[in-house]
Amino acid sequence: MKKFEFKKAATTFLALAMTVVLVACGGAGGTTPTDGSNAEQAAAASSELAGKPWVTSIMQGNLPAEKPEAKDDLYTHYAYDYLAAHQEQPSSRIEEYTAELQSTNLASIKDTSKSNHDLDQLRIFFNQAADTETLQKTGLSEVQPYLDRIDKVASIEEMNDLLVADDFPFSPFIMANLTTIDTRDVNIVIVNPNLVLSDPILVGGMLYQDSDDPQTQENLDRTLLMSGGDALLDLYAQGMESEEILGVFGDISSFEKTYAKYLDYNGRYSQMDFGAAADAVEASYVTLDELCNACPNFPMQQVLDKLGKGTSPRYSASVGWVEAFNGVWTDENLDVIKQMARLKVLNETRPYRDPTALNQYIEKEGNPVPDAETFAYKSCDSLDTFAVILANNFAKEGLGANAKSRLAQLSQDIVNTYRELVANTAWMDDESRARIVEKLDHMTLNVLEPADGYYDYSELELTPTDQGGTLMSNYLKLKQYRLDQESKLVGKPAIAAPLWFTIKPTFANCFYDSTSNSINIPPGYVTSLYYSDDMSEEDLLAGIGFVIGHEISHGFDYAGAQFDAYGTPNPVFTDADIDAFVLKASTLASYYKGIEVVPDTMVNGENVVTEAAADLCGMHAVLEIVSKSDAVDYDKFFSTLSNDWAQVVPQQTMATQLLDTHPLNNLRINVNAQMFDPIYEKLGVTEGDGMYLAPKQRINIWGSNA
Numbered sequence: 001m002k003k004f005e006f007k008k009a010a011t012t013f014l015a016l017a018m019t020v021v022l023v024a025c026g027g028a029g030g031t032t033p034t035d036g037s038n039a040e041q042a043a044a045a046s047s048e049l050a051g052k053p054w055v056t057s058i059m060q061g062n063l064p065a066e067k068p069e070a071k072d073d074l075y076t077h078y079a080y081d082y083l084a085a086h087q088e089q090p091s092s093r094i095e096e097y098t099a100e101l102q103s104t105n106l107a108s109i110k111d112t113s114k115s116n117h118d119l120d121q122l123r124i125f126f127n128q129a130a131d132t133e134t135l136q137k138t139g140l141s142e143v144q145p146y147l148d149r150i151d152k153v154a155s156i157e158e159m160n161d162l163l164v165a166d167d168f169p170f171s172p173f174i175m176a177n178l179t180t181i182d183t184r185d186v187n188i189v190i191v192n193p194n195l196v197l198s199d200p201i202l203v204g205g206m207l208y209q210d211s212d213d214p215q216t217q218e219n220l221d222r223t224l225l226m227s228g229g230d231a232l233l234d235l236y237a238q239g240m241e242s243e244e245i246l247g248v249f250g251d252i253s254s255f256e257k258t259y260a261k262y263l264d265y266n267g268r269y270s271q272m273d274f275g276a277a278a279d280a281v282e283a284s285y286v287t288l289d290e291l292c293n294a295c296p297n298f299p300m301q302q303v304l305d306k307l308g309k310g311t312s313p314r315y316s317a318s319v320g321w322v323e324a325f326n327g328v329w330t331d332e333n334l335d336v337i338k339q340m341a342r343l344k345v346l347n348e349t350r351p352y353r354d355p356t357a358l359n360q361y362i363e364k365e366g367n368p369v370p371d372a373e374t375f376a377y378k379s380c381d382s383l384d385t386f387a388v389i390l391a392n393n394f395a396k397e398g399l400g401a402n403a404k405s406r407l408a409q410l411s412q413d414i415v416n417t418y419r420e421l422v423a424n425t426a427w428m429d430d431e432s433r434a435r436i437v438e439k440l441d442h443m444t445l446n447v448l449e450p451a452d453g454y455y456d457y458s459e460l461e462l463t464p465t466d467q468g469g470t471l472m473s474n475y476l477k478l479k480q481y482r483l484d485q486e487s488k489l490v491g492k493p494a495i496a497a498p499l500w501f502t503i504k505p506t507f508a509n510c511f512y513d514s515t516s517n518s519i520n521i522p523p524g525y526v527t528s529l530y531y532s533d534d535m536s537e538e539d540l541l542a543g544i545g546f547v548i549g550h551e552i553s554h555g556f557d558y559a560g561a562q563f564d565a566y567g568t569p570n571p572v573f574t575d576a577d578i579d580a581f582v583l584k585a586s587t588l589a590s591y592y593k594g595i596e597v598v599p600d601t602m603v604n605g606e607n608v609v610t611e612a613a614a615d616l617c618g619m620h621a622v623l624e625i626v627s628k629s630d631a632v633d634y635d636k637f638f639s640t641l642s643n644d645w646a647q648v649v650p651q652q653t654m655a656t657q658l659l660d661t662h663p664l665n666n667l668r669i670n671v672n673a674q675m676f677d678p679i680y681e682k683l684g685v686t687e688g689d690g691m692y693l694a695p696k697q698r699i700n701i702w703g704s705n706a
Contacts, residue, residue, distance in 0.1 A: 051595070051596045051597045051598055052595070052596040053595070053690055054073045054075070054076065054666060054667075054670055054690060055073065055076065056597045056598060056654075056664065056666065057073070057075065057076040057079075057080075057083055057666055058083070058647045058648060058649055058657075058664055058665050058666050059598075059648075059649060059651055059654055060087060060090050060648050060649065060650050060651055061087065061651060062651075063076075063080075063083050063084060063087060064076065067080040068080075068690070069689075070635075070638070070679075070683050070691070071679075071683060071684055071685045071686070071689040071690070071691055071692075072689055072690030072691060073666075073670065073690050073691070074638060074642065074669060074670055074673050074674075074679065074683070074691055075642045075645075075665070075666040075669040075670050076666065077642075078638055078639040078641075078642035078643060079642040079643050079645070079646040079666075082643060082646035083646060083648055086648040087648065090648040090649055090650050091647075091648060092646065092647035092648070092649075092665075093529060093643060093644060093645070093646045093647070094508065094529065094644070094645075094647075095508075097527035097528065097529040098508050098524075098527065100394075100398060100527045100528060101381075101390065101394050101398070101506055101523075101524060101527070102374075102377050102381075104393070104394050104397050104398040105377070105380075105390045105393055105394055105397075106373065106377060107397070108393050108397055109122065109123055109126050117457070117458060118389045118457050119389070119393075121386075121457060121460055121461070121462050122380060122386045122389055122390075124462045124463075124464050124465075124469070124474070125379070125380055125385060125386065125462060125471070125474055125475075125478070126376045126377070126379070126380055127376075127465070128465055128469070128470065128471040128474065129351075129352070129375060129376035129379035129380065129471050130372045130373060130375070130376035131372075131465070131471075132354075132355070132356075132372045132375070134465075134470075135353060135354040135355070135356075135471065136354050136356050138353070138354060138470065138472075139353070139354045139356075140353060140354070142353065142470065142472040142473070143345065143346070143349050143353055143472070146168065146170065146345055147342055147345060147346075149162055149168065150162070150338055150341045150342050150345070151338070151342075153334070153338055155331055155334065156297065156329065156330060156331045156334060156337070159334070159337060159338070159341070160298065160299045163299060163302075163303055164299050164302040164303060164306055166306070169476050169479065169480070170341075170344065170345050170348065171194060171303060171306070171307060172194055172340060172341040172344035172345065173193065173194050173298070173303075173325075173340070173341075173344075174191065174192075174193065174194055174298075174300070174303050174304075174307075175191070175192045175193070175194045175200065175201075176189050176190070176191050176192075176304055176307045176309035177189065177190050177192070177201075177486075177498070177501065177502040178190075178486060178489055178490070178495070178498040178501050178502070179316055179498045179515055180494040180495070180498055180515050180516050180567055181285060181314060181316070181515075181567075181568070182494070182566050182567060182568050183442070183444075183494045183496065183516055183517060183566045183567050184494070184566055185494055186313060186491050186492060186493060186494055187312075187489050187490055187491065187492055187493075187494055187495060187498065188312045188313060188314045188315060188316060188490070188491075189304070189309040189312035189315050189316070189490060190315070190316040190317065191291065191304070191315055191316070191317040191322075192263070192317070193256075193259060193260060193263070193321060193325060194344065195256055195260055196228065196231045196252050196256065196340050196343050196344060196347075197224060197227060197228030197231055197249075197252060197253055197256060198224065198227045198228065198256075198260070199227075200260070200263055201502060201503065202503075203227070203265065204263045204264050204265030204266070204268075205260050205261050205262060205263030205264065205265050205268075205321075206220075206265035206266075206267065206268075206659070206661075207220055207223055207224040207227060208224070208253075208256065208257045208260040208261040208263075209261055210261070218655070219655040219656070219658065219659050220659065222655055222656065223655070223656045223659055224253060225249065226653075226656060228249060228252075228253070230347070231343050231347050232245055232248070232249060232343075233347075233350070233358060233361075234343065234346040234347065234350065234358070235248060235343075236358075236361050237357040237358040237360075237361050238357065248339060251335075251336045251339065252336060252339065252340055252343075255328060255333060255336045255337075255340070258324050258325075258327070258328050259320075259321045259322075259324035259325040259327075259328065260321065261324075262318050262320035262321040262324055263318060263321055264277075264280065264318065265661075266559070266610060266611070266661040267606070267607045267608075267610070267661045269558070269559060274558070274561075274562070274571070274578050274581075274582050275562060275571060275578075277559050277562045277569075278562035278563060278569035278570070278571060279569070280318075281316075281515075281563075281569045282569040283319070284316045284317060284318055284319070285314050285315070285316055286314065286315050286316075286317060286319065287314060287315070288301060288304075288310070288312070288315060290319075291315050291317055291322065294319050294322040294323050294326065295322045295323070295325060295326040295329070296326065297326050297329040297330065298325065298326060298329045307483060307487075308483045308484060308486065308487025308490070309486075309487065309490060311487075311490055311491060312490050312491065313491055349472065349475070351375075351378055351379040351382065351475075352379055352471045352472050352475040353471070353472060355370075355375055379471070379475075381504070381506055382504065383482070383502075383503070383504040384475070384478055384479045384482055385475065385478050385479075386478075387504035387505060387506045388454050388455075388457075388504075388505060389457065390506050391449075391504075391505035391506045391522060391523040391524060392449065392454075392523070394506070394523050394524075395448045395449070395523040395526075398523075398527075398528075399448070399523070399526060399531055400533050402533050403448065403526065403531055403533075404447055404448045404449075406531075406533075406540075407447050407448065407521060407526070407531065407544065407548075408445055408447045410540055410541075410544070410545055410548065411445045411447060411519060411521070411548050411552075412445065413625060414545065414548050414549050414552055414621050414622070414625070415440055415443060415445075415552060417549075417621045417624050417625055418440055418552060418553075418556075418617075418621060418702070419437060419440055420624070421620065421621065421624065421702035421703045422436050422437065422440075422702060424702075424703050424704045425702050425703060425704075425706050426704070426706070427577070427580045427706060428573075428577050428580070429574055429576055429577055431574050432572060432573045432574050432577045435564065435565070435572040435573075436556060436572050438564075438565045439517060439555055439556070439564065439565040439572055440555075441565070442517055442565040442566065443517050443518065443519060443552070443555060443565075444496035444497070444516065444517065444518040444519070445518070445519050445521075446496065446497045446500065446518050446519065446520045446521065447521050448521060448522070448523050448526065449500075449505075449523075450495065450496065450497035450500040450520075451496045451497060451518075452495040452496055452497065454500070455482070455485035455486070455488075455489075455501075456485075457481075459481075460477075460478070460481050462474045462477060462478070463477070486501055489501075494516070495516070496516050496518050497513070497516060497518055497520060498513070498515070498516055499511065499513050499516075499520065500520065500522070503522075504524070505522040505523055505524055506522070506523065506524035507522060507524045507525075508524045508525050508527075509522070509524070509525055510522070510525050510547050510548070510551050511551060511554075512551040512552065512554035512555055512560065513567075514554070514555070514559065514560050514562075514563040514567060515563070515567040516567050517555065517563070517564075517565055517566065517567050519548065519551050519552055520551075521544075521548065521551075525547075526544065529543065529644060530543045530544040530547070530644070531543075531544060537629075538626060538629075538632050538633065538636060538637050538640070539636075539640050541622045541625055541626055541637070542622070542636075542637045542638070542640035542641040542644070543640055543641070543644045545622045545625070546618050546619060546622050546641060546644075547618070548618070549617065549618030549619070549620075549621035549622050550614045550615055550617070550618030551614070551618075552617075552618070552621070553613065553614040553616075553617035553618055553621075554610075554614050556572065556617075557585075557610050557613045557614055557617075558581075558582075558585050558609065558610050558613065559610055561573055561581065581701075584613075584699070584701050584706070585609055585613060586609075587699055588605075588609055588612055588613055588616065588699050588701075589605035589606050589608075589609040589612075590605060591605070591671070591697075591699060592604075592605035592608055592609070592612055592663065592667070592671070593605035593606075595667065595671075597654075597658065597664060598654070601658070603658075603663065603664075603667070604658070607659075607661055608660075608661055608662065608663045610661065611661050611662040611663065612663050612668075612671070613701060615663065615668050615671075615672050616671075616672050616675060616699065616700075616701060617701055617702060618672075619672040619673065619675070619676065620672075620675075620676065620700065620701075620702060620703065623676050623678055624703075626678075627678070634678050634682035634683065635682075635683070638669075638673065638679075638683070641669060641673075642669050645665045645666075645668060645669060646665075647665045670691065673691065674691050674692070674693045674698070675693070675698045675699055675700065676698075679691060680692075
């Protein structure tokens with residue numbers, strides 16, 4: 001099997017990847033640290049790194065010496081003070097607010113005057129995780145038997161036997177989660193590979209693609225290495241040298257690439273004919289027999305049964321990855337398969353065992369070591385443990401009683417605004433318009449919690465330390481409890497938020513899910529940056545409103561428009577309207593392709609067009625609402641908008657930024673603001689200014705100007 005080939009910079013990439021991960025482990029928000037010399041070098045290069053038409057001000061060392069006027073560079077003007085203050089230590093405003101979840105939840109955990117079943121179970125687990133003395137004495141002793149069993153495997157048949165054994169509580173190669181086929185139907189199961197180096201749900205197969213362009217391929221290699229850095233931490237902690245780790249990484253990445261490249265990802269369909277995404281989803285629905293027949297070398301049914309997902313009436317899985325996985329699940333690849341199994345077990349159990357070895361390595365690298373309290377909190381903040389309870393507690397204690405109703409109303413107001421914009425869109429025929437309205441009418445708003453509720457913890461009983469319980473044994477009990485709760489939902493009436501059972505609700509993101517036609521606003525995203533009881537309506541609209549508008553738009557963007565009101569692969573546009581819609585998307589992609597971010601590097605318009613369209617429509621929706629008030633301070637509105645997205649990134653991570661399917665943060669504000677009248681009327685932008693765009697060049701997808 002061909003090993004993953006790196007360029008000469010492989011060791012540098014690995015060091016960067018480890019630095020990012022180690023800082024995250026140290027509680028500094030996952031941002032690469034930089035010393036003064038790096039900042040000075042970046043500043044010295046700024047004259048060479050100016051982009052067009054706006055400087056890429058989010059890049060460290062690339063900030064103009066003086067604040068530009070808003071009419072020339074709206075984003076940099078309003079976010080300038082933040083950008084200037086973070087040149088030495090790159091960060092983002094969104095990242096800085098995420099610590100509120102931990103501080104709020106720690107206060108509740110420590111307040112022993114508060115007591116209920118869920119909080120009491122959380123405290124048992126937290127206290128066991130915070131008992132570092134006991135963890136150090138225990139070491140790897142509770143995990144080592146599982147590692148030994150992996151090491152003893154001598155054939156692929158023996159590996160199959162191990163994976164289906166009831167007393168081996170891990171699934172290193174297969175993930176099975178809830179999804180829907182039709183919101184009027186029942187819950188089914190989606191099957192994905194359990195990748196070592198990347199997250200198949202959040203990233204998909206993007207990082208495993210091949211590119212004919214050497215620079216793009218290098219960026220993909222670099223980003224995959226950074227993504228996989230977390231999985232390699234245990235190899236470092238065990239004393240393995242960099243070159244040997246690179247060899248392990250190469251073997252695993254080469255193995256995973258054979259099948260992970262077939263996984264979907266956001267940008268895959270942006271350059272394909274309209275309908276390709278819907279066709280792919282339709283083709284992904286398979287029976288259990290079809291799934292097993294596509295992968296006869298692997299014990300698919302037994303693993304699904306063990307995960308409590310073997311009774312789904314249908315499954316969703318890309319047959320391409322399943323067949324490719326079957327092709328490499330052989331004795332020839334047993335060594336790398338065993339190494340992957342070891343790493344998955346070590347990675348999964350790291351938050352629930354002695355952190356001493358890892359802390360020693362973190363300290364050796366000059367990074368801050370997380371204290372016992374931070375380690376314990378992160379142990380609790382997992383989908384398998386107590387992320388749901390932490391999210392609920394933060395929503396209650398951190399956001400207050402009015403947050404849910406106020407954010408739900410804001411979401412509904414934006415949905416209603418989309419109805420108005422669609423009604424005034426001339427390029428669309430009545431049939432398409434009716435389908436979109438139907439989709440808006442059936443769109444579920446999961447605000448701070450799923451509309452159907454979480455599974456509950458009322459039957460969970462952890463074992464306290466004085467009764468023989470340990471952190472690891474209770475983790476395994478929690479993990480099985482969640483699997484049992486999810487298995488009860490398989491084949492039952494479809495829930496409106498299946499991804500809430502797949503992505504932890506303390507995760508700092510919002511998302512639209514086409515298979516359930518739902519907008520999802522987890523508590524992990526709604527810090528005080530975006531919500532407080534005394535926040536003005538214009539601040540809400542400029543902050544979380546823009547995000548909500550963006551997510552709603554995903555229901556009608558290039559990918560979302562291929563699914564109907566019930567999440568089935570059925571385009572909302574008639575054939576007559578598809579060409580007009582595709583032209584809108586391609587025009588936006590072409591506009592982005594004309595933007596230079598660093599010398600000779602242009603935005604990949606096709607890569608970002610889906611997220612760029614959502615930004616455009618989200619901006620349009622909130623500005624429509626704002627325009628209905630005579631008392632709006634547009635200067636304040638654009639200041640809030642820009643500062644909420646204020647970000648400084650190290651130059652060495654720009655390659656990763658440019659692979660993202662989202663435009664750079666400064667472009668997310670500037671490009672969209674220049675499409676609408678308020679910046680011209682209220683901020684005095686005229687021809688010749690940097691923010692000026694001639695009326696015929698302005699792009700609208702919805703509304704009377706579209």
